[in-house]
C-alpha cells in the first residue's frame with residue numbers, strides 16, 4: 596500500500612515537472628526499501644535496528660576488517676554511488692576513505708554518526724596529534740548518541756516513516772541502557788587495582804573512562820603505525836612491574852605484536868597470558884552472538900573480567916551469561 600502511494604506520488608510529481616529523486620524510487624527486488632551504505636559493522640547494526648524493514652543496509656566492512664587501513668574497492672564505490680544515504684564513523688576512523696566520502700557528499704547525503712556528539716565528551720589523546728579518538732562505541736552511552744543521529748537522518752530522508760524510526764530507536768535505546776548497566780556491573784567484579792586493560796591498539800580509551808579501567812594499547816590510536824621494539828619493551832616492563840595477569844588480542848589486528856609483548860614479559864621473569872580475543876573495530880562472524888554490537892560488547896566485558904579475575908578465558912562469550 597505504501598509502495599502504491601509512493602509510486603502515485605512520484606507520478607504526480609513527474610506530471611508537475613519537478614522530477615522525483617531516482618535514488619528513492621522503490622526497486623521491485625527489494626519491495627520499496629531504500630538503500631543505505633555504511634562503513635563499520637557497528638554502524639550497520641544501528642541502521643538495521645533503527646531502519647528495520649524500511650531500509651536495505653549494505654555494510655562495507657565485514658568481520659576482522661580494520662577500518663584504519665581499509666581502502667574502498669571499485670565495487671565499494673559503486674555501492675556508495677547507489678546509496679540514498681551513507682553513514683560513516685568519522686573522526687578519521689576511516690582514514691583511507693576520506694577522499695571517496697568527500698566526493699560522495701556532493702550528491703548523496705553522507706553523515707558521520709559521531710557528528711552530533713558534544714565535542715567536550717570526546718577524548719583527545721596527545722599521541723594522536725591532537726585529533727579526537729574515534730573509538731567512542733565502547734562507551735555505550737556515547738554510542739546511543741550515534742543511534743539518535745541515524746534515527747534523525749532516516750526520518751529526514753523518509754519523513755513518512757519518522758514514527759517507525761523513533762519507535763525502533765526507543766526500543767534499541769532500552770536494550771543499550773541495559774547493556775550499559777551490564778558492563779558496569781561486570782566491571783565492578785574486578786577489584787579497582789586490577790582494572791588494567793592491555794590490548795593490541797588503543798581502541799579502549801572511552802571504555803576505560805566509562806567503566807573505570809586503566810588502558811594501554813601497544814599500537815596507539817590508529818593501526819597505521821607499527822609498534823617498534825621500544826614500544827614492546829616499554830609495555831612489557833609495565834606489565835611485569837604491575838603483575839598484570841592477562842593481555843588481549845583483537846579480531847581486527849594481527850596478534851603477532853602482542854605475542855612479542857608476552858615473550859618480552861617472560862624475559863623479565865613474569866608470565867602474562869593472552870586473556871582472549873576482543874572485538875575492537877570490527878564485529879564477529881555472521882550468525883555468532885558477536886555479530887551484533889550488543890553481543891560484541893558483552894563478549895568483550897565477559898572476556899576481560901574472566902581473564903583479570905582469574906577464571907578460564909577459553910570460549911567466554913555472552914552466551915555463557917551470569
Ligand SMILES: [Zn+2]
Nearest residue numbers: 798816817876
Ligand atoms: Zn581502532
